Amino acid sequence: MAVSKSANRSDLAYYPKSRTRSPYSKNTLRHSIHSAAESRSAVRKKAFIQTTENPLLYFFSVVGGGIADSFYIAGVILGYLRKEIFVRQERRLYWRMKKLGIRFSYLMGRLGLAITLPFVKTVRGFYLMGQAVARQKGRPFGDKVMAAADVFYYGCRNNINMFKTMVNYILPVMGVVLFACVVNFTGSLSFAVAVSYNGEQIGYVSSEAVAEQAKQILTGRLVYLDDSERITITPSYSLEIVENTEMLNEYQLADELIQLSSDEIVTAKGLYVDNVFYGAAEGDGTELEATLQKVLDQYRTDSEDETVSFVNDVKVVPGLYITENIVSTDDLVAQVLSTDSTVRYYAASLNETAEEVADANRISVSELKKLNPDIEIDSKSTTFSEGQMLTVAEGGSFLPVQVTRTETYTEEVPYSTKTTKSADYMKGTTKTVKAGENGKNQVTAKISYVDGSEVSREVLSTKVLSEPVTREVIQGTASPVSLSGSTGDGKIASGFIWPLSGSNRYVSSYYGSRSLGNHGGIDICLRGGTYGASVRASASGTVVFSGTNGSFGKLVRIDHGNGLQTYYAHNSQLLVSAGDHVAQGEVIAKAGATGRVTGPHVHFEVRVNGQRRNPINYLP
Secondary structure (H helix, E strand, O other), rough: OOOOHHHHHHHHHOOOOOOOOOOOHHHHHHHHHHHHHHHHHHHHHHHHHOOOOHHHHHHHHHHHHHHHHHHHHHHHHHOOOHHHHHHHHHHHHHHHHHHEEEEEHHHHHHHHHHHHHHHHHHHHHHHHHHHHHHHHHHOOOOHHHHHOOOHHHHHHHOEEEEEEEEHHHHHHHHHHHHHHHHHHHHOOOOOEEEEEEEEEEEEEEEHHHHHHHHHHHHHHHHOOOOOOOOOOOOOOEEEEEEOOOOOHHHHHHHHHHHHHOOEEEEEEEEEEEEEEEEEEEEEOOOOOOHHHHHHOOOOOOOOOEEEEEEEOOEEEEEEEEEHHHHHHHHHHHHHHHOEEEEOOOEEEOOEEHHHHHHHHOOHHHHHHHHOOOOOOOOOOEEEEOOOEEEEEEEEEEEEOOEEEEEEEEEEOOOOOOOEEEEEEEEEEOOEEEOOOOOEEEEEEEEEEEEEEEEEEEEEEEEEEEEEEEEEEEEEEOOOOOOOOOOOOOOOOOOOOOOOOOOEEEEEEOOEEEOOOOOOOOEEEEEEEOOOOOOEOOOOOOOOOOOOOOOOHHHEEEOOOOOOOOEEEEEEEEEOOOOOEEEEEOOOOEEEEEEEEEOOOOOEEEEOOOOEEEEEHHOOO
């Protein structure tokens, strides 16, 4: 299959050797390709002669030659480019790819020959053995066997190297196949723990931990009386290879252990509360389960997002139970419906917070505060001393029920109070100028209850319905009227003002004796008309009376402290009420002529500790 390098290089004689423009046209390129095709045809004829004896080798030679031809034609086409750098590179590329194609076809032919030759020679050997036996026609059977044996012997002797080659190929392949089979078989194996008791195999579990859980379940079911015989159950374990074997869970394994440990067993359903076994009811346990459901149903309100569940982990587990652990269904139902009146206490650790104590006992901080009114619990961060005893439960149902639901309700927002200090009012008195009004919010919250008592509240949203109105209050700062001061002319420096103001004011009747009898006050009028005039408080104080009082008619009485009171009588209209705090100068009534009078005026009195005093001495 080798091709002369000098002969093939003549096919590339058209390549330019300088940077000058290539003189060749498209016809020249077409001629070059045809010339190359003729050269390749000559090479193929030579290869055909060399590979006629082996069709597989010939096939690979043709394929390799086809690949080389493709590169050759590509090189010729690229050589037509006018830049010399392309011509050089393609000339080199052509020869490299040509050699590569020839070598590749040769190697593939040899490889195919090496693979197929043992099979071809084996078939050839059987063919020759058949011909040798055919030549012994009419001879005894032993001669035919010897003829075939001779052919087999000489065939093996002449092709001993071929057998060695076959062994070199077959043994590694068989090793790889064997290794893959071993890996596949090992990966398909399943391992399990076989559990045996009293020499009898019970079954398989996935791990020894499952078996230990089964022992704990069994121990919980075995609730003995004081005089009951104790049963010791110690299963043995072994690791085994299994295939498609159903594994037992911890409850199934516990049932199997019970069956092997005692003949006195029954099918029942056991009640577990927080993994504590309280007994088993014989039968299907329908009544017990119905009672548990009834306890939950009594708290349901059919709200969309309502969840109702037991605070404790309550489970009814069916299985096989020793008869000593069987209790009547009525007793279990009574246990479920019972209440516990025992008060539970909790000893706090050093610096343990109120929230930590509440969480440890499944209650809220507010409930902890309610259970311990004598202990100051301000917030969740309140800490306790070492060993401090706290009440965490006052008794309740055996199975407390927790209900969580979303509720929407209206909540009042307390109003604030704005206080303004004023010397117009006596110290210790307040006057409401503007009444306060609580606001309203619509609140949506997730609330949790335990046995009907709220334990937590999470506000989800708040909508303001109305804003609170601030209450406005005036707080008096004036000191009570002093009775000890004097101006030297008999007047007392009380700070009083006249009940009727104006330059047209006059006194129509003074304090003291007169023709109609002793006069306990003074009568004040206004020139031009008194009826309906504004009557003002002489000093700040508290209204202790406002109403009709005999000959006084409509009367207002104000207390100014230190035993000092003032009277305002014969009014036509009262503008204050008992209990009101009034400032000095505040209008308290309208002048009139009620009671025993001869005309409209204001009868004004000053009394100290109940004794009348001359008002003139207190007025400016």
